[in-house]
Amino acid sequence: MAQLELKGVVAAYGPISALHGVSLSVDAGGIVALLGANGAGKTTTLRAISGTVRKTGSVVFDGHDISKRAPEHIARLGIAHVPEGRGTLGQLTVWENLQMGAYIRRDSKGIKADYDRVCEYFAWIPARRRQLAATLSGGEQQMLAIARALMMRPRLLLLDEPSLGLAPIVVREIFRIVRAVNERDKVTVLVVEQNASIALEGAAHAYVLEAGRVAVSGTSAELQKDEAVRRSYLGY
């Protein structure tokens, strides 16, 4: 059974409708990419999952119906959402950001272990613990956001445009780490990306959104091979 299942999700920002019935599913342990042009509804889909947008339709995670739950509750169920703009707690230090990541947890041994692991992935963190998060570079903030999400020990990681505004070399590094996290820590990943080519390299499956609906879906291999799909939806 799929770990995450969306059925017919309709969402709007006041009078402006964003999703017109999105259905998708993600299996546990997989990496799935959510692609599409600007305004297609990718970010809104992630918000629908994490409970931060008004919606109708069904969202089921690990058998729990989270369609009407508050974001705080959904986070406690094991879904970590790294939002658009990274949601960095800028006026807090790197260390405090990571502490906030572990907010919902009580197992201090586990938290310590996760912190060590996070420092393995992002070697610069220990030296910069006391630095204000707002003074980090874009790439570092993105890494911090992912590290913070990992401190939640989530079962599902939602990433919104991790590549935005970052140099290609940094993006590759971030995706490498995401793949490692997925394999080693068995974290399911749903990543929203405008940069389709790099997303398809990392993900096994993908959904392409257009105007608030799922237009195409399939394995990355299929999508990468299909010229028509690549040209019309993925832009390359």
Place this chain on the structure above:
Amino acid sequence: MLAVIQQILSGIASGGIYASLALALVLVYRAMDVANFAQGEMATFSTFISYSLIEYAHLDFWTAFVITIVVSFALGIGIERLLIRPFEGAPVLTLVIVTLGLFTIINGVTGLVWGYVFKEYRGAFISQPVRFGGLYLDTQDLGVLSVVLVMLLLLYLFFSRTKIGLAMRAASLYPDSSRLLGVRVGWMLALGWGLAAAVGAVSGMMVAPIIFLDPNMMQSILLFAFAAAVLGGIESPLGSVVGGVAIGIVMALVGTYIPGGQDLRLAFGLIVIVVVLLLRPAGLFGRAAVRRV
């Protein structure tokens, strides 16, 4: 010269009182960007509770002190959940008026329950002048100042060293991101109100021995507390204490050295507020806030 220093000393003492109420104002403001105009009335109400505990339940001061703080904390949380939460996301003016409405309600209830006759309040410290050099200091004032400094220290430790303190800071600055991390932002707000109410209660219990206890006790203090909070930086607890002392000194000097100064103290408070807001809106210790457009 000695007279000036004496005035400054007594100004520091009264400054401690402004600082303590300012501390409460800052706590609410940090939590939700709103100044609680009813903070003084809440403090007065708490002080009356302690009065009843001392006069009618015959408890000693410090026991009553602790009980009052706990009760005030709970009341602060209750007020936030019942009266402020329904107005989540409402514009500033609405919240201002809600706190003004709260002001009249609490003021009315206090008057209803305890009446308007001025009461004497035996506080924590006995008033005894201490002499050194040619200067007088009162043990009561020293006591008030130490209590304020202890509160400041405790709050500092709370916000910088505890998990909940950190979560409160995160929740007030970044409510949406905090929700995604599992923080119950609404309850953080309630906690902020609870803390503010507790601090306000301490403030009231420190003030009451000095001026008589009556339902309107805190009203002029509220203005100076606002001035102190603005001067120190409306988001900075340390700033509110420094601001409070500064305001105390200024008001003492104005009251003594400017003819008719007593009447004009409130007006001077206004001038301080306006000048600070114009020249340096963040106050002495505040963060220059960046508004996301």
Place this chain on the structure above:
Amino acid sequence: MRRLPAIRPEIVGLVVVGGVVLIGLPTVTNQFYTFEFAKVAIFVIALLGLNILTGYSGQISLGNGAFMAVGGYTTAILVHDTGVPYWATIPAAGLLAGVGGFLIGIPALRLAGIYLALATFALALSIPPVLNHFDSFTGGHSGIVMPPVLAPFGLDLSQEQWLYYLNAGIALALFAFAWGIVRSRTGRAFMAIRDSETAAVASGINLAYYKTLAFGLSAFYAGVAGSLLAIATSYLNPDSFGLSLSLALLVGIVIGGLGLDFGAVLGGLFVVWLPYFAEKASGVQIGAFSFAGKPDIFYGALLILILFFAPNGAAGFLRRGWLWYLSLRGAARLPAAEPVAEREPTEIVP
């Protein structure tokens, strides 16, 4: 030539009825009530001004009582010290207050939201002590007494009736003036500023000019109201213009309906009559306590309840009723929810 928009017959009817009530009122009410309605007119004027400032240009003021004080004392001092006839002092009071408001509007340019509320709150608090202090001017604590006002030209009106017609007439004229302002370019500029300063500046609106103008106009209205108050009561002292007055004004306009034409009118009725109702209601017994003599609690509770259930005040409520009526007649569609201003998001982005 532009065709005038068609006016619904219901509106014409309401205006006629309103006019009849307005003119005929003193003939059916006793002296006490007539005087109270004269006071209603005074508050309507003050609230019209506050509505322009807070409702239309979005600048919070907790201190308009200060401008009423300027107006009131101008009239009182002129009448008492220089013998100027009372009616001539009214425009002077308004103008002086207006200038004062304009000047206050200048530092207010740099303040917004809660800070402006704080600063104007402090203004309101500091007025009575300042008035007390300069007592050679203002008569200090004991205030200033003025000769009572009598109906002119030997008209057969009692003092209260004359005051009523005087105030109501001025209120009507100023209402029309405010109505005109709101619908003019100036009014549109105000509303643009209220809704988004950034967008207003981007559209080329001179923020400084319009914001200070709003303060000045608002103070002018308050000054006229203060002047009329002094005339009506033939006496004033600093305590009449303290914090409670400024708060009553703010509460009045919010309950009446901010940013709506008739908000000031309904607000004026509330400000004068609510305390009486609160007194009556506070006679209710609950357990051992009775609220008798404690209308404050009722007042505050009512305020919060109204803000919650009718965020656009009584006028908003009535307008919704009117739209509902029109929708029944097929002349308008009823919007699904009450449109209420929402707070701009202030999450700080690094």
